[in-house]
Amino acid sequence: MIDGHVHLIGTGAGGTGCWIRLRGTQRALAPVLLASFGLRLRDLGRDDFDELLVQRLLAMIREAGLRHVLLLAQEDVYTARGERVPDRAAFHVPNERVLELARRHPEFVPAVSIHPARADALDELERCLAGGAAVMKCLPNCQDIDPRLPRYRRFWERMAEAGLPLLAHTGGEKALPVVRPELADPRVLIPPLELGVTVIAAHCATTAGYGSQHWCGEFVEMLARHPRLYGDNSALALAGKGRFVRRLLAPGVVERLVHGSDLPVPIQVTPMLLEGRIGLRTWWHLRRMRNALARDIALKRALGFPEATFTRIESLWRRPGST
Numbered sequence: 001m002i003d004g005h006v007h008l009i010g011t012g013a014g015g016t017g018c019w020i021r022l023r024g025t026q027r028a029l030a031p032v033l034l035a036s037f038g039l040r041l042r043d044l045g046r047d048d049f050d051e052l053l054v055q056r057l058l059a060m061i062r063e064a065g066l067r068h069v070l071l072l073a074q075e076d077v078y079t080a081r082g083e084r085v086p087d088r089a090a091f092h093v094p095n096e097r098v099l100e101l102a103r104r105h106p107e108f109v110p111a112v113s114i115h116p117a118r119a120d121a122l123d124e125l126e127r128c129l130a131g132g133a134a135v136m137k138c139l140p141n142c143q144d145i146d147p148r149l150p151r152y153r154r155f156w157e158r159m160a161e162a163g164l165p166l167l168a169h170t171g172g173e174k175a176l177p178v179v180r181p182e183l184a185d186p187r188v189l190i191p192p193l194e195l196g197v198t199v200i201a202a203h204c205a206t207t208a209g210y211g212s213q214h215w216c217g218e219f220v221e222m223l224a225r226h227p228r229l230y231g232d233n234s235a236l237a238l239a240g241k242g243r244f245v246r247r248l249l250a251p252g253v254v255e256r257l258v259h260g261s262d263l264p265v266p267i268q269v270t271p272m273l274l275e276g277r278i279g280l281r282t283w284w285h286l287r288r289m290r291n292a293l294a295r296d297i298a299l300k301r302a303l304g305f306p307e308a309t310f311t312r313i314e315s316l317w318r319r320p321g322s323t
Contacts, residue, residue: 005260036264160196172212234260242275
């Protein structure tokens with residue numbers, strides 16, 4: 001099995017280049033997010049925090065019976081003119097960090113993150129391709145990336161040539177600062193698709209909880225017109241998402257989905273009980289599972305996602321040695 005959506009975080013301990021800023025919502029969520037790794041808020045001050053988190057994650061992966069996880073880098077926010085805006089970002093994980101971890105640990109498959117407005121975007125893309133990048137990850141609504149801009153065309157073309165898929169956030173967002181909410185609409189991803197990029201719409205454009213906007217209907221309609229479009233079922237355990245389960249399991253949709261947890265986003269099970277998607281016995285079994293990755297797998301199985309969902313992403317990501 002493969003988890004196609006796992007976030008890495010770090011404080012920079014040990015010279016990793018990572019950083020994290022706890023402000024507002026992020027400060028309130030931090031204890032919950034760290035608990036997904038079995039860590040506490042005070043652990044952020046440890047001199048070995050970044051390596052500690054990696055070792056905790058590896059132990060979780062092995063205990064859950066996962067062969068790989070797609071480990072995500074996190075780019076900064078840039079303007080469309082290529083100006084870096086660091087104070088808009090909540091955390092940062094350099095591409096080299098996930099590439100280096102993937103070289104050390106076969107459980108990790110690297111997903112780099114590059115803002116196409118960077119002056120050196122194509123150079124960074126080439127460097128990451130040479131380093132073994134399997135996927136490129138972005139959050140258009142949080143990083144101010146409008147894939148429709150003509151100036152990004154060559155970036156998407158190079159990704160298509162290299163067979164590098166795009167994992168792009170779609171739908172609601174509450175965990176990170178949102179710069180442009182309208183860019184959560186999956187239809188902004190049509191230009192990369194038309195240029196030959198395989199696109200995985202993270203979260204299938206569902207909500208980020210109650211009161212959050214979604215474009216799930218638009219995502220489903222796009223599947224019929226764009227054979228290179230897929231979706232992942234990450235963060236499906238959040239409150240208010242039970243209403244999307246039937247739509248995502250429908251014929252013509254479920255065959256285009258891949259499994260993802262969105263760790264460290266909490267893997268909640270009570271919302272699915274309250275929304276009538278699982279029974280009391282299943283809820284009791286799931287809530288006793290301490291490993292969040294294993295709990296998410298068990299929840300997705302209980303909801304009815306087929307086994308092919310847990311391996312499909314391996315057929316999509318870029319293979320080592322691809323040009």
